[in-house]
Amino acid sequence: MIGRYQINRRQFLRGAGVTLALPFLDSLRSVSAKQPDAELPRRMLLISNNLGVLPQQFFPETPGRDYELSPYLQALAEFRDDFTVISGLSHPDVDGGHSTENCFLTAARGPTKSGFRNTISLDQFAAERLGPVTRFPTLNLGVNIDKANRSLSWTRDGVLLPAEDSASALFRKMFIQGDQAAVKHQLHKLDERGSILDTLLDDTRQFRSNLGRDDQSRLDQYLTSVREIEERLQTARQWELRPKPITDQQPPDDIRDQKLFFEKFDLMLSMGRLALESDSTRIVTLMVDAFATPVFKLHPDQNTTDGYHNLSHHGQSESKVQQLIDADHQQMTLLHKLFGQLAETREGEDRLLDRTMILFGSNMGDANTHDNNNLPILLAGGGLKHGQHLAFRSDRNKPLCNLFVTMLQYLGVETESFGSSTGNLNEMT
Structure with a gap:
């Protein structure tokens, strides 16, 4: 955290x-660090x-x-x-x-x-x-x-x-930490993408058994990629709930x-x-x-x-x-x-x-x-x-x-x- x-x-x-x-000071570290x-x-x-x-x-x-x-x-x-x-x-x-x-x-x-x-x-x-x-x-x-x-x-x-x-x-x-509404909107977008991937996985599993061996291998590689994206979305959701470092400075030009x-x-x-x-x-x-x-x-x-x-x-x-x-x-x-x-x-x-x-x-x-x-x-x-x-x-x-x-x-x-x-x-x- x-x-x-x-x-x-x-x-x-x-x-x-x-x-x-x-610079990186003791007081800037997270609790775990x-x-x-x-x-x-x-x-x-x-x-x-x-x-x-x-x-x-x-x-x-x-x-x-x-x-x-x-x-x-x-x-x-x-x-x-x-x-x-x-x-x-x-x-x-x-x-x-x-x-x-x-x-x-x-x-x-x-x-x-x-x-x-x-x-x-x-x-x-x-x-x-x-x-x-x-x-x-x-x-x-x-x-x-x-x-x-x-x-x-x-x-x-x-x-x-x-x-x-x-x-x-x-x-x-x-x-820059977004306000509560912005964070909620970002979480909704992440959840929406996740639901699309869930539907995609369900659809592909239904016809996998009817494919030849080579096509099954290709499909497995594709599904592995989808699962990796799912994991990234879940990680992104967790980080979205955590506060960012705070600064009152303006972004650079x-x-x-x-x-x-x-x-x-x-x-x-x-x-x-x-x-x-x-x-x-x-x-x-x-x-x-x-x-x-x-x-x-x-x-x-x-x-x-x-x-x-x-x-x-x-x-x-x-x-x-x-x-x-x-x-x-x-x-x-x-x-x-x-x-x-x-x-x-x-x-x-x-x-x-x-x-x-x-x-x-x-x-x-x-x-x-x-x-x-x-x-x-x-x-x-x-x-x-x-x-x-x-x-x-x-x-x-x-x-x-x-x-x-x-x-x-x-x-x-x-x-x-x-x-x-x-x-x-x-x-x-």
């Missing part, structure tokens, strides 16, 4: 254009820019713990011991340039083949195994995202889960101008961090849709000469490369800010950074050539064994899903495999 916050919620921090809640035997939760934030970064600027030249920071990683030097950069990872048989963007967390093979259907994403897989421990099993966010066609989050049946790109809507969802790319990225990172700090969820995904980003502001007085996609196909143009370097450096600066804020927030005796794995990466190894090998991967936080460059073969990549297995295990999910994994990356544990 989530208890009401017991401090004055007027005490807030302001920054990055968004009103932020206080205060029990001495309660284990502190582990969390993960999964970030992908679907056009990647310039690989020559991102990857260090030498492996191991004594590696020299690359130009991009110098922005993160303060947290060198809190992150690992990994080269030589990719998803086997996931190629086709930009078509791979929806497969970054699924590793579904052959995205350009006829009849392709995606598979379950890392966040949804973890949420299934962990169960309804928070109000939102996961939160799926986006920056400049084409919500109808792109997402990091996919169901077990390969269905796209739309990303939330409105900071104000997300704030209301997490913190949305940034609607796609040109303000870094401001929007910063805002959604702040919202993801706020969701984790308040324990609204323990899993956040964030797709930075650079592909859909038009000409954008590099600096207050300087716009790019092209949209992000055209810049990524730089063809070694010095002007385009320099603009990309500038853009990539600003993304690293935002990561540094995120690491710093999580490091300053305490949860028990740990920094929140030590309880939160942050994955930053891309489905594109080199957008200029549509290469989906040697993906740029950085994993920070989570209390893992960091401070190193793990370098695997560039001509025979290890499956990125090996890293996903280690992340799942650290999150508390008992599994030995995910997607195309052939093992794990327990070098970090």
Whole structure:
């Protein structure tokens, strides 16, 4: 049960254009979280820019713990011991340039083949195994995202889960308690959906015995999906009856101008961090849709000469490369800010950074050539064994899903495999 916050919620921090809640304090915890035997939760934030970064600027030249920071990683030097950069990872048989963007967390093979259907994403897989421990099993966010066609989050049946790109809507969802009439209306909607599913199950059971074996198997899979939805509706109903954290602050203003790319990225990172700090969820995904980003502001007085996609196909143009370097450096600066804020927030005796794995990466190894090998991967936080460059073969990549297995295990999910994994990356544990 989530208890009401017991401090004055007027005490807030302001920054990055968004009103932020206080960090995780003992007085903010629920009654159950205060029990001495309660284990502190582990969390993960999964970030992908679907056009990647310039690989020559991102990857260090030498492996191991004594590696020299690359130009991009110098922005993160303060947290060198809190992150690992990994080269030589990719998803086997996931190629086709930009078509791979929806497969970054699924590793579904052959995205350009006829009849392709995606598979379950890392966040949804973890949420299934962990169960309804928070109000939102996961939160799926986006920056400049084409919500109808792109997402990091996919169901077990390969269905796209739309990303939330409105900071104000997300704030209301997490913190604004509706009045009694609004709550009653929401409960009625949930009950109504449940009754429809009950009727559907009754109808399908009536003719199951007349089907062939293959059709019975297909129907059983369908019924399993319906039962899973029933369970989610029941969980949603229970959470609807519980009070949300209370705040008298106004929701943040949305940034609607796609040109303000870094401001929007910063805002959604702040919202993801706020969701984790308040324990609204323990899993956040964030797709930075650079592909859909038009000409954008590099600096207050300087716009790019092209949209992000055209810049990524730089063809070694010095002007385009320099603009990309500038853009990539600003993304690293935002990561540094995120690491710093999580490091300053305490949860028990740990920094929140030590309880939160942050994955930053891309489905594109080199957008200029549509290469989906040697993906740029950085994993920070989570209390893992960091401070190193793990370098695997560039001509025979290890499956990125090996890293996903280690992340799942650290999150508390008992599994030995995910997607195309052939093992794990327990070098970090």
